[in-house]
Amino acid sequence: MSHSKELYDAILTGNAKKAHVVTQAAIEVGIAPMELISGSMVPAMDEVGRLFEEEEYFVPELLLAGRAMKSAMELLRPLMVASGEKMSARVVIGTVKGDLHDIGKNIVGSMLEGSGFEVIDLGADVTPERFVSAVEGRQPEFVCLSALLTVTMPAMKTTIDALETAGLRTKVKVLIGGAPVTTEYARQIGADGYSPSASGAVELVRGFLAGS
Amino acid sequence: MHAMTGRERILAVLAGERADHLPCMPITMTFASDILGVNYLRYVRDYRVMADAQIKTAEMFGFDYVSTISDPTREAADLGAHIAWYDDRPPAILEDEALLADKSVLARIGGLQAIAGGRMEDRVMGIGLLRERAGDELFVEGWVEGPCAEAADLRGINRLMMDFSDDPDFVRDLFDFTLEIATNFATAQIEAGADIIGIGDAAASLVGPVIYKEFVWPWEKRLVESIQANNGRVRLHICGNTRRLLEGMGTLGCEVVDIDYPVSMQLARSQTGPIQTLAGNLDPVRELRNGSPETIAQSLASIQQQVGQRWIVAAGCEIVRDTPYENVRALVNFAQVHETESMIDG
Numbered sequence: 001m002s003h004s005k006e007l008y009d010a011i012l013t014g015n016a017k018k019a020h021v022v023t024q025a026a027i028e029v030g031i032a033p034m035e036l037i038s039g040s041m042v043p044a045m046d047e048v049g050r051l052f053e054e055e056e057y058f059v060p061e062l063l064l065a066g067r068a069m070k071s072a073m074e075l076l077r078p079l080m081v082a083s084g085e086k087m088s089a090r091v092v093i094g095t096v097k098g099d100l101h102d103i104g105k106n107i108v109g110s111m112l113e114g115s116g117f118e119v120i121d122l123g124a125d126v127t128p129e130r131f132v133s134a135v136e137g138r139q140p141e142f143v144c145l146s147a148l149l150t151v152t153m154p155a156m157k158t159t160i161d162a163l164e165t166a167g168l169r170t171k172v173k174v175l176i177g178g179a180p181v182t183t184e185y186a187r188q189i190g191a192d193g194y195s196p197s198a199s200g201a202v203e204l205v206r207g208f209l210a211g212s
Numbered sequence: 213m214h215a216m217t218g219r220e221r222i223l224a225v226l227a228g229e230r231a232d233h234l235p236c237m238p239i240t241m242t243f244a245s246d247i248l249g250v251n252y253l254r255y256v257r258d259y260r261v262m263a264d265a266q267i268k269t270a271e272m273f274g275f276d277y278v279s280t281i282s283d284p285t286r287e288a289a290d291l292g293a294h295i296a297w298y299d300d301r302p303p304a305i306l307e308d309e310a311l312l313a314d315k316s317v318l319a320r321i322g323g324l325q326a327i328a329g330g331r332m333e334d335r336v337m338g339i340g341l342l343r344e345r346a347g348d349e350l351f352v353e354g355w356v357e358g359p360c361a362e363a364a365d366l367r368g369i370n371r372l373m374m375d376f377s378d379d380p381d382f383v384r385d386l387f388d389f390t391l392e393i394a395t396n397f398a399t400a401q402i403e404a405g406a407d408i409i410g411i412g413d414a415a416a417s418l419v420g421p422v423i424y425k426e427f428v429w430p431w432e433k434r435l436v437e438s439i440q441a442n443n444g445r446v447r448l449h450i451c452g453n454t455r456r457l458l459e460g461m462g463t464l465g466c467e468v469v470d471i472d473y474p475v476s477m478q479l480a481r482s483q484t485g486p487i488q489t490l491a492g493n494l495d496p497v498r499e500l501r502n503g504s505p506e507t508i509a510q511s512l513a514s515i516q517q518q519v520g521q522r523w524i525v526a527a528g529c530e531i532v533r534d535t536p537y538e539n540v541r542a543l544v545n546f547a548q549v550h551e552t553e554s555m556i557d558g
Contacts, residue, residue, distance in 0.1 A: 014377065055420070055455065057420070058423070059373050060418070060420075063373050067374065100305070102307070124307075150497060150533065150534070151242065151300075151533065152301075179452075
């Protein structure tokens, strides 16, 4: 079996150890990092997303696949930095201030990373100031905001307002998600997009990149 | 038919008997604290405030019950977990500092010696006060975290989701532990006067049918049986998408199974059978908060058509705090103008 297929299978089945070993072996025989990412990782995470949408996979399987993908990325990232290769876009993601729910945000982050984007995860309970600081420092193309509670949703607007005040709003696309969030709410607060699912978030980012 | 009290109405429907009209049991938390005009921190830390808010809300809108559901941290707080407190919203678990982030701690913490002096006792006191004030007028609901939800609270939900694969024996030990906590907590609430115990097992909606069957259902079943053996009734509340778990949920023997809005009531009815009493399932945000009395009535009529008899009117989950009063009244009004039928032959 090829390294590419083995890595694909390891991610799909959530086997982090195997993903690490296969990636190491692939590097040793000279396979380029971007070849592994585009040839194995992205299709594997796309399939994970599809299986989740089909209700064949659930959150445990998503998290295991994400962990396997990250174990491969740990080996590839330093090589990409050394060779000057870049992911297709950079995304800053976090759960907004006052909200500690991070499982949805983690899944979206994994799906984006596995789809070939650089993901900077700020964690949960992230203040608007930290989002602003991350956008200033890391210059992402996208900011993804998550909230699970209706009482913390207003922090999404506060964060967008803080980006506006800092003069950064036009430099990023702001995407929002979370159980109580709607397309209408995204429009109300001036977000650029909303997705009800992790794979939808990936498609949203891809759509913006294709359109830009 | 003579007018029933809320408690009589719910008991009649649970027994499969005819009631004067449909019962209405919507979950309220921050919505109720706002009705009383107190911040939510006071609501969750003082059972007297919670009881005042629940009684006032039930009377103001005509609900058939009062509940002590408040937040998921009562058991975890008493076990020593780190909790984040907020002035005006529910406290939450700090996952980074989860009590069982290190699995070896489970063998050392040993459980609760007694429900005394902490957040669990506050809820038990709340049940006693609500029972005293509600008498036979309103149904009184206690609440416990389900075995899976409490395991997620103590271990960290991200860790637990991977433990199912990484260390299934640990998960079984953890669920034994959380089952014992829930059983003791439920028993204390039944003794204090609770008519029904809500089992909130939200984390279960994140797993698929295979994990649910192997790890979650058996412990939920033991909890349901222990509550019923203590003369309690059970309302199972699993927030989120439970489409693939419905069949199992319907075989737990709960008196009431809540259905959240991502699941169609038609599917819930077909999967849980004609005898199961179901509650739900308006979308709390998109339909109940953002809708109008007219659209709410239309949605409830559609739900009624799907679910048939043995139905309790409710939103899929908590009524969110900024829901217009006229929308909540539309929910209650729908229940009050629809009679129920006897499900007992003859």
